[in-house]
Amino acid sequence: MKKSRRIGSKIFMGVLMLFFYAPIIYTIFFSFNSGRSLTHFDGFSLQWYGKMFSDSNMLQAVFYTIVIAVIATAVSTIVGTITAIGLSKSHRILKLIVEQVNNFPLMNPDIVTAIGLLMLFSGLHASKGFVTMLLAHIMFCIPYVMLSVTPKLKSLDSNILEAAMDLGCTPMQALIKVIVPQIMPGVVSGALIAFTMSFDDFVISYFVTGNGVSNISILVYTMSKRVNPSINALSTLIIVIISVFLLLVNIVPSLYNKSKAKSAKG
Amino acid sequence: MKSFRKMTYPYVVWISFIVVAPMFLILLYAFTKEGNAVMDFVFTLDNFKKFFVDSVFIDVLLRSLRVALVTTVLCILIGYPAGYFIAKSSEGVKMRWVLLITFPTWINMLVRTYAWVGILQDDGIVNNILSIIGVRSITLLHTEFAVILGMVYNFLPFMILQIYTALTKMDNSLLEAAADLGADRVRSFLKVTLPLSLPGVLSGITLVFLPAVSSFFIPKLLGGGQYVMVGNLIESQFLTSGDWNFGSAISLIMVIIIMISLYLTKKVDKTELTERRAN
Structure with missing residues (x-):
C-alpha cells in the first residue's frame, strides 16, 4: 500500500512537470x-533565427530590455x-512611513501602479519612452533591494x-x-531580484x-496578434x-566548495 | 550615527514624487469629472455610478472574481500535494525539486503564456492527441478554460513554494508525538500538519489571487479579444478610449476588493493562531 502511494505521488509530480515544461519544450521545438x-x-530549419537577427525591431527590444x-x-x-x-539609523516613524510607501508598488496590482505612473508622466508632459520606462523600473526595483538588505542590517x-x-574611521570609511x-x-x-523584475516586466513598461x-x-x-515564429526563436x-x-x-x-574541501583535506 | 540619517532624504523625496503622487492622481481622477485640467475639478461620484449601474461592467467584475477564485482553489488543490511531496523528500532531492519548480518562473511570463496559444489551437497538439484517442476535437483557445489554465500555469509555482516552505519549517517530532498519542496518519495530518501549514496556504492565496484578479495579458492572449476582465477594462480606458476618470474609478474598486480579501485572509490567519493558542 505504501508502495502504491509512492508511485501515485511520482505520477502526480511527473504530470505536474509535464504541465510546467510542455510550453517551454513546445516553444523550443517550433523555433526550428x-x-x-x-x-x-x-521540417527542420534555422530560418527564424536568421529572421530574428535581421529584425531590427526585435534586436532593438532586446537592447532596450x-x-x-x-x-x-x-x-x-x-x-x-x-x-x-540610513533608515536603520533613523527614527522609527520615518522607518514605518517609508516601509508603508514601499509596500504600495509591492502590494498593488501592477496595472494600478502602471496607470498612476502613466498619469504622472502625462501630467508632467514628459515624452513617454526610454526615460519614463527607466524611471518606472528604478521605482519598482528599489523596494525589492531594500527588502533584501534590511534584514542583513538588522542582524549587524x-x-x-x-x-x-x-579606531579613527570617519563615518564614510566605517560605512564602506x-x-x-x-x-x-x-x-x-x-x-539579482531587481534585475529579474526589470527584465521580465510587462505591465508597467507597457x-x-x-x-x-x-x-x-x-x-x-x-x-501575438499576428503569428510570428521569430518569437519562438527569441x-x-x-x-x-x-x-x-x-x-x-x-x-x-557547489563545485567550488567541493574543490575547497578537497584542498583542505589534501 | 546621525550622519547616516541624511542618506534617506533623497529617497523620501523620490518616493513622494513617484509613488505617493500617482496614488493621489488616481484618487483625484476617480472622484472628478472628465477634463484633464486639474485646476477646475468638480467632485463627483458619477464614475462609480457608471460602473455599478451598467450590468456589463458588473459582469466583468464578477467574471474576474470568479476566474481568480477558481484559479486560487485549483492552485491549492494541486499545489498542496506537490508542496507536501517536496517537503517530505530527502534533503538533496528537495533542492532539485525546488529548482525544477522555480526554473519556469525565470522565463518571461508572456513567452510562456504565448506557447499555450499554439498548444491549445483547434489543430494544436492537444486536439491532435484527442483525435488519436477518438474524441471529437473541441475548441480550447479563447475560452474561459484557457484563461484559467494560463493563470494556474503562471501562478501555481508561487503556491507550491509557499506551502513547501511552511511544511519544511514544521517540527517533525510533532508528528511522532501525535503518533505516540495514538493518532493515525489521517488524523495527525488534519490536526497537526494542516493547521501548521495554513500560513503558507494563506500567503500562497495572496500571491495567486492578487495577480489573477488584475491580470490582463492572460485573458487577452488566451481568452481572445472578446474576453474581458477588470484588467482589460482598465487598459482600454487608458489606452484606447482615454477616459482616465472612469479608468481610475475601476482601479480603485479593484484595489478595494483586493484589500478586503487580503484583510479576510489575514483575519483567518489570526483567528487560527489564537484558537490554537486557546487549545
Missing part, C-alpha cells in the same frame, strides 16, 4: 520549424542600499561600527569598510512607454541563456 505554423511541424535592466539594477541597488542603511552588530570609529562588506550577500541578492520604445515583453504582446535563446546562468549559479558554488 520551417513553416509559419505553430501547430504543424513542416538589457540596457534598462542593467541601469535600473545598478541605480536601485546603490540607492536602495544607501537608503536602507553595532559594536563593530563603533569600534571602527573609535565595515557595514557594506557585512551586508554584501543581501545587496547581491537584492540586485503603460509608460511610447515613441516605439519597447522591451521583449511588449514585443511578444504586440506580435524565446528559445532567452531560455538557453537563463538555463546556462542558473546552472552556473547553482553548480559553480
Whole structure:
C-alpha cells in the first residue's frame, strides 16, 4: 500500500512537470520549424533565427530590455542600499512611513501602479519612452533591494561600527569598510531580484512607454496578434541563456566548495 | 550615527514624487469629472455610478472574481500535494525539486503564456492527441478554460513554494508525538500538519489571487479579444478610449476588493493562531 502511494505521488509530480515544461519544450521545438505554423511541424530549419537577427525591431527590444535592466539594477541597488542603511539609523516613524510607501508598488496590482505612473508622466508632459520606462523600473526595483538588505542590517552588530570609529574611521570609511562588506550577500541578492523584475516586466513598461520604445515583453504582446515564429526563436535563446546562468549559479558554488574541501583535506 | 540619517532624504523625496503622487492622481481622477485640467475639478461620484449601474461592467467584475477564485482553489488543490511531496523528500532531492519548480518562473511570463496559444489551437497538439484517442476535437483557445489554465500555469509555482516552505519549517517530532498519542496518519495530518501549514496556504492565496484578479495579458492572449476582465477594462480606458476618470474609478474598486480579501485572509490567519493558542 505504501508502495502504491509512492508511485501515485511520482505520477502526480511527473504530470505536474509535464504541465510546467510542455510550453517551454513546445516553444523550443517550433523555433526550428520551417513553416509559419505553430501547430504543424513542416521540417527542420534555422530560418527564424536568421529572421530574428535581421529584425531590427526585435534586436532593438532586446537592447532596450538589457540596457534598462542593467541601469535600473545598478541605480536601485546603490540607492536602495544607501537608503536602507540610513533608515536603520533613523527614527522609527520615518522607518514605518517609508516601509508603508514601499509596500504600495509591492502590494498593488501592477496595472494600478502602471496607470498612476502613466498619469504622472502625462501630467508632467514628459515624452513617454526610454526615460519614463527607466524611471518606472528604478521605482519598482528599489523596494525589492531594500527588502533584501534590511534584514542583513538588522542582524549587524553595532559594536563593530563603533569600534571602527573609535579606531579613527570617519563615518564614510566605517560605512564602506565595515557595514557594506557585512551586508554584501543581501545587496547581491537584492540586485539579482531587481534585475529579474526589470527584465521580465510587462505591465508597467507597457503603460509608460511610447515613441516605439519597447522591451521583449511588449514585443511578444504586440506580435501575438499576428503569428510570428521569430518569437519562438527569441524565446528559445532567452531560455538557453537563463538555463546556462542558473546552472552556473547553482553548480559553480557547489563545485567550488567541493574543490575547497578537497584542498583542505589534501 | 546621525550622519547616516541624511542618506534617506533623497529617497523620501523620490518616493513622494513617484509613488505617493500617482496614488493621489488616481484618487483625484476617480472622484472628478472628465477634463484633464486639474485646476477646475468638480467632485463627483458619477464614475462609480457608471460602473455599478451598467450590468456589463458588473459582469466583468464578477467574471474576474470568479476566474481568480477558481484559479486560487485549483492552485491549492494541486499545489498542496506537490508542496507536501517536496517537503517530505530527502534533503538533496528537495533542492532539485525546488529548482525544477522555480526554473519556469525565470522565463518571461508572456513567452510562456504565448506557447499555450499554439498548444491549445483547434489543430494544436492537444486536439491532435484527442483525435488519436477518438474524441471529437473541441475548441480550447479563447475560452474561459484557457484563461484559467494560463493563470494556474503562471501562478501555481508561487503556491507550491509557499506551502513547501511552511511544511519544511514544521517540527517533525510533532508528528511522532501525535503518533505516540495514538493518532493515525489521517488524523495527525488534519490536526497537526494542516493547521501548521495554513500560513503558507494563506500567503500562497495572496500571491495567486492578487495577480489573477488584475491580470490582463492572460485573458487577452488566451481568452481572445472578446474576453474581458477588470484588467482589460482598465487598459482600454487608458489606452484606447482615454477616459482616465472612469479608468481610475475601476482601479480603485479593484484595489478595494483586493484589500478586503487580503484583510479576510489575514483575519483567518489570526483567528487560527489564537484558537490554537486557546487549545
